[in-house]
Amino acid sequence: MVGPLYGADRDLVAFLASRGYVNDLNIPWQHLPRPSTGLPGESQLERLIQQEKIDTPEQSFGWPEGELAQQFRSARIREHFGILWDGRHFDPDLRIRLLDASVELPVAVAYLDLNAALKTVNDTLGHKAGDIVLQVYFQDVAAGLPDQGDAYRLGGDEVGIILPGASAAEAAKAINQMCVLLMSETLRYERSEQLPAVSVACGLVIASDPASSGHVLRESAEREMYRAKKFTKDKSLRPSSLAVENETDV
DSSP: OOSOOOHHHHHHHHHHHHTTSSOOTTSOOOOOOSSOOOOTTOOHHHHHHHHHHHHHHHHHHTOOTTHHHHHHOOOOOBOTTSSSEEGGGHHHHHHHHHTTOOSSSOEEEEEEEEOTHHHHHHHHHOHHHHHHHHHHHHHHHHHHOOTTOEEEEEETTEEEEEEETOOHHHHHHHHHHHHHHHHTOOOEETTTEEOOOOOEEEEEEEEOOTTOOHHHHHHHHHHHHHHHHHHHTTOSSOOOEEEETTOOOO
C-alpha cells in the first residue's frame, strides 16, 4: 500500500502490526528459511509462537505454504546481548499501543539511563567489564517488567519501556522493582574485581489519548529522566531515582 491509510485499511494494518505479522516500514524485513534457529536470546517457546503467527493465517486463508511468511514476516530482533528488544522497534510499537489508549487503560512510557558507574567501569576496567554491568542491568529491567510490558535498548545504556494499561502508580511500582533488583546486585569482573554499585535514573509519562504523539512522549520521558538524574547528581551514595511528569517530587 502507498500513501495514507484510512478506515478499514488502517485498521487492518494496525491489527497485523499489533499481532507481529508486519512491522514498521523503516525496519528492514528478515526472511528466515524453515526451520529457523531463531534470534539470539530467543527461547524455543518464542520461536514456536512466532511460527504460529505465520502458520495460522496461511492455513485459514489458503495461502501456499511459506508465501505469507515471505510477505509478512516481521524482522523483530533483540539488542546485542539478546535480552531487550532492539531500539528500532520502540517507535512503531508505541504507535500501535497508543491506538488503544484511554483514561481507563493508559499507556505508560519510561526512559531509563544508568548513572555514572558505567563510565567509571569502562574507563578503569575496560568495556568487557562494562558489558557485565549492561547485561545485569538489562536482565533486571526484563525481570521487573509486567507481562504486557516491553523494554527496548535505545542506545548505549538508554532503555525505553512501554507499559500498556498501566497507571502512573502501577508503572512506578514496576520501575521501582527494577531499581531494587539492580541496586542489590554484587557485580564482579573476572571473579575477583568487584564493580561499583549501579543505579539508574528514570523518567515516566502517561498517555490516555490515542492521538498522542509517540515522538513527543519519548522526548517527555527522556526529559523527566534528566530531571531525575539531576536530583541525585550531588548525592554521595547516588541512588536510583524516578521523575514522573506533572509531579514535583522525584
